[in-house]
Amino acid sequence: MEELLTPVSQTYRRPTDEAELLTVSKYTTAKPVTETRSEFKGSSPEEALEALKSQPGHETLLSVLAYLQKGVNGKHPFNVKTPSPQGAQIVHVLVTEIVPNYWTVLNEGSSSKKRSTAADCLVSCLQSIPGINAGLAYLRALIREAKSNPQGLKQSHAAFNLGFVLELLSQILQYDDEAKRIWSSISSSVDNPSKLRPLRQEFISLIASGKILSLCAEGEDVLKEADNLDNPLWVADAKEYVLWLGRNLVSWTKSADSVDEFKLVADILSRALKLGHYELLIQLLLTDLLLQENHKQSAFTKLVDSLPQSEQRKLLFVVLKLLSSQYLISVDSDAATENYPLVWAAAGVIAAVLGDSGTRRGHLVSWLTGAVGAGIGETSGIRRAAVAVLADNKEAITTVVEKNLSQFGDQLYIRHVPMLQQEAHAQVLLLSAGYLHRISPIKLTVILRSSTYLNTISNRIAASQTRIGFLGMVVGEALSGLVHKDDKKLDFHMDETNTEEASWYKSLVHVSDKIGPTNPLQTESSSERPRKASKPTKSTPKPAQPSRVPPKNGFIIEEVEDDGSEEDDLVPYGKPDSDAEDSDDDPTLINRDKPKAPVYIRDLITYFRDTQNFDCQKLALTTAPTLIRRKANYGTEVSSHIEELATLLVGLEDKYELEDFHNLRLQGMIAVIIAQPQKMGQWFAKTFFDGDYSLGQRASVLVVLGLSGREIAGFDISEYADAASFPSKQLPSKLEKHYSLPSATDRLTSSTSHLKALPPNAVDNISQTLSQNFLAPLAAEAADAATGPDALKLSSFTSRLQSNNAMMRGKSKPRGIRSIPNTTASLLATSFFFPLTSRFQAALHSSSAARGVLFQPSLLVLYIKTLALLLHAAGPSTLALPQMTTEFWDLLLGVRGQCIGNMTITQAVLFGLMALLDVNEGDMRGLCERQGREVVESVEWVSGVFDQTLGGDAGGDGEENQVKMMAAGVLIRLKEAVEKYRALLMGDLIGVA
Structure with missing residues (x-):
């Protein structure tokens, strides 16, 4: 019967000397394994393949691996790394037979030099495209086998073999120059370009397409389910894999000496930018290539030249973002005219990225003038550096001035672009105008005499928002001061244009930066690395302070006045029944060194x-x-x-x-x-x-x-x-x-x-309270209208009283009594509200990961409600309320598509509209005058929501009921405004003043 049983797998373990002395074998007549080991003579790859297939012993395996390693080192013509039928068979047997049986034996203990060398030989023989493909194929088969029987996963041999294969792949790809070594072994053995081309595509697809990462991550999940994962593997972590790939690309670029090599590295980089975490990849290239010696900067420029145009644009924009968020954070802390070495170094980095490419220079111009560019929400340092790079190019700097001036005065731009974006473009306009005046004063004079400039200033001043008018006046006075003499230059004689902020904006036209060396950025990056890499350290308890002992000599006589309290406030301490610290039976487990509450x-x-x-x-x-x-x-x-x-x-x-x-x-x-x-x-x-x-x-x-x-x-x-x-x-x-x-x-x-x-x-909870406060007066009015004239009933007084009580329960003061200082309202607008709305618009037009995260239903709902709460908290006395209303209303109408089939998002959008109408209740005429289109669109959309929502009982608390009630409340308010200001709305819609 024994010959009918086939073993699933065999694991060979090298016994220790002590175990060999104590072991007594029963089968003395069995054929010794040493006879199989002596069969391999190391003469041919066929013999090595036959020895591996015949379940070799430990010594035989070592001999085969030594023979294969000699071929890798070039000591005989057969190289297992070179793609060939014979090599593919040997690699397949090594991965599927040798690794499951011998991986633990080859890697256990570091005291035996022979075993560690054998493991290195095995990994070295598999560091190739066939080796990686064989490992992935075997990994895929093991995953399929493990998932086919999830109940017996912990007892399955597939779970153990999965761990071996994952460790093998992590060791195959452990070095930072492994990608170049794998490709060098292929390119040196294949001379025919027609045969090398498909291998090149396979290599790029294998390394940079995410195939390795996805399979390893799936295998690690299976190991987690089987409770067989000791430590997470870097090869299954997307961030770590991208960093490994970045280090390989940096190492390869530093040693590249031909156009073909730069093109190959650029192709890998282009595929790697689609893996995710591309900002980490570009940051690694920035710090390890661009912020290094001059010859490394030239290598970076050659690498960028080899990229496709779309990837060049993405890389340039990410470099600009990294410079602004990591190196130029504190540029606005002092006067704008100060010469910042960091700004000059950032300009040097941008110039190195641009090189001599006119296309990349055009991308930089579009970034400075685009609807969502110019570093929205960042400091002015990145805009100074970007404009300084174009300062010597008259055509480019003129384009920046003309495009920015044209869009800066466009009425649609003024009404719908976020305020942070308009501030950034105002800074770019002033900076570029200053450079243009120094290059060609006549050109700037011609621009300021054009109708575009006059319309820009007029449209800005005519806007109802104070911030928009402020930017228009500042730009007008600053540009006029460059061209006109003192007696003819523009001066609005307004208090707003004489503030410190206005002086800072006007000083931008006198900024003169230059392209400098990158040494300051190298210092910044080197100083940041140890801080980021440092591990948290445990706090050591401070030594106890010695108690102050009163002096023994002499007496202290103190007179204490009696206040007649009879010492009633002195309560003696009771004796504790037990001590929690001593509750443990084992005294060695009691912690007597607990940390004290932090004071600093x-x-x-x-x-x-x-x-x-x-x-x-x-x-x-x-x-x-x-x-x-x-x-x-x-x-x-x-x-x-x-x-x-x-x-x-x-x-x-x-x-x-x-x-x-x-x-x-x-x-x-x-x-x-x-x-x-x-x-x-x-x-x-x-x-x-x-x-x-x-x-x-x-x-x-x-x-x-x-x-x-x-x-x-x-x-x-x-x-x-x-x-x-x-x-x-x-x-x-x-x-x-x-x-x-x-x-x-x-x-x-x-x-x-x-x-x-x-x-x-x-x-x-807060949003629900505000919604009830908004709907309560409407419900009271509806009840009053349904029961007859106000003069004949007492219920109207009762309904108003209930409405007021509801408002008091919601901790909301009557309108008109509460007013907050303008400084607080301005703070909420500039530091809370505008950064959220402006960055949302920028994220919608970018390819960053935040764009996909924003449209997660739960997060989008919370985002809208947060903006509504901030708008309500700012209140009707906010000077920036018209601009806040414009940006928030545009955002609400922009996410209407996400409301389809999702009641939660619909409810959040309706709550946002309720907050808008509640805060602007005292100026509905101005709201209809400024936001006529939004009012009409909102009426149409809310009517559709009300008609399509199926409500239940009138007093129900279901989600559909709440949406229907909120839609009804918003619709009543909007229709009241439409009926009252119909003529004003029609005049706005048809263009009649």
Whole structure:
């Protein structure tokens, strides 16, 4: 019966000497394995193939691998790496037979030199296209086998073999010059170009198409299901694989010496840019090639020249983005006319990317003048560097001035382009006009005498938004100051044009940057790397301070006044029943060295970084909201580490499943924004679009922006605000009862002892409350209209009273009484609202990953509601309200297509329209005058939503019912405005003043 059984697999293990001495074999007459080992003489590849197929012993395998390695090194004509039928068979047997049986034996222990050398020989023989293809084919078969029987996955041999093959592939591709070595072995053995061409295409497809990455990632998922994955493999991680590919391309480009090699590297790079994480790939090329010695910069330029035109454009735009976000962050901190070495170095980088290509120069011009270009939301340093590169080219700089001036005065551009985009184009216009005036003053004079310039200034001044008019006046005065004399230059004599910001804009025409060396950027990049690569270190407890011992000599006599309290406030401590620290039976497990609550911001950062310590993570989370708020206005602790704190909090994960983790994390981020709202509001908005975060982390950023904006505006003050006050600002408890109001004391006590947690759906709750406040008066009016004249009934008074009570329950003050300072409203507009809307428009027109993330239904709903809450928090007294209304309304109408078949997004869009109408209720005439087209389109769309929504019972709480009620409320408000201002709307639509 034994001859009828066929083994599934055989695993050979080399016994130790001690095991050999203790083992006594029963079968003394069996044929020894050493006879098979001695059969291989190392004379031909056929003999090596036959030896591998006959289940070789350990010594025989070592002999075969040594023979194959000699061929790889060129000591005999057969090279297993060269594509051939014989080599393909040997590679197939090595992957499917030898690796499953001998991989553990060859890799176990480093004490045996023979075993480590054998493993290296095996990997070296498979570092080729046939070797990688054989590994992928076997990997695909193992995955299919493992998935066919998911119940027995843990006992299946396929799961073990999967791990071996994945480790083999990771070791085949472990070196940073492996791609070049694989191709060199192919190109040196094939002389015929017609045979080399298909191998070239196969090589590019294998390395850069994602085939390796996708199969390895699928195999790793199978290992996770089987609980057989010890450590994650880099070859299955998309980011790590892209970085490996980038290092290979850098190494290959540095040593390339022919046009064909540059073309091959460019083809691989072009395919790799479609893998994802292309910004990391281009950043690696930027730091390791372009920011190196001069000959490396020329190699980078040759590489870019070999790319297709579309990929050249993408690479240029990503380089501009990297320069602005990593190297030119602090350029706006001083006067604009200062000579910044960083700006000059950035100009040198851009010039190296452009080279002598007119096409890439045209891409740079389009970036400076495009509808979503010019570095929206970034500092002016990137625009200075980009314009400085074109300063010596009269044709290019003239094109920039003319295109920017033409679109800057276009009425559609003024009405619909986000404000941050208009500010960026204003800076580009002033910078380029200054260079053009120095090159050709006559040309700029001709441009300023044209009708385009006059229409630009007129349209800007005639706009109802103050910010638009401000930019028009600043540009007009600055350009006129270049061409006209003092007695003829334009001067509006307005207070707005004499502010510090206006002076900064006017000074841009005098900026004169140049193309400089990249050494400052090399210093910046080298100084950043150790900081990014540094691992979090555990905080060491500080030594205890020695207690102060009172002096023994002498006596201290102190007179204490009796206040008649009879010492009632002295309560003795009770004896504890048990000590939690001593509850463990094993005294060695008791932690006597627990960390104390952090007192300084640097200690808080250290605790957050120590992700391996449960106590540090818990203390940091519970202390952060209060500590950050308390230190915000005292010293520079918070301001110096504000971005680092925000980065740690956004990326923090609930590793230990802490209680109330998400609420504490949100409160910490809110405290960061409250500490420096002008800076951190923009930082969080940028992080939402550009950061490499999950959907949940991006959603938390939106929630934090919405809640902190409402707190800044005076709504929903956090309970941590009072708890964060300094003790030095408070009187002792005995004196406070005499000098403080009891209500203040009670409020302080209640707020510090009963902190309320944020609900997980805080934004949804606020939006629901605002929706009820918006619909309550409409429902009351409808009830009054249905029951008869107001003079004959008491129900109208009752309905109004209920409406007012509903408003009070929603913590909303009557309209007209509440007004917030314009500084607060301006802060919400410039640092919270406009960065979110402007970057959304820019992301829609880009190919970045944020574009796909934005249209995730849950995230899009939260994004719209956050903008609505910020608009409502800014209130009707905001000077920038017309521009905020324009941008938000355009955004709402732009996402109507996403509402089809999705009630949640439809509800969010309706809530956004309700917020718009609620804030603009006092100026509906101006709203119809400025937004006539939007009003008509909204009426049409909301009517369709109302007609197509099937509502249930009138008092139901279903989603369709809510959508129908919200649509009805918005429709009533819009139709009231249309009926009242019909003539104004018709005049706007037909072009009659």
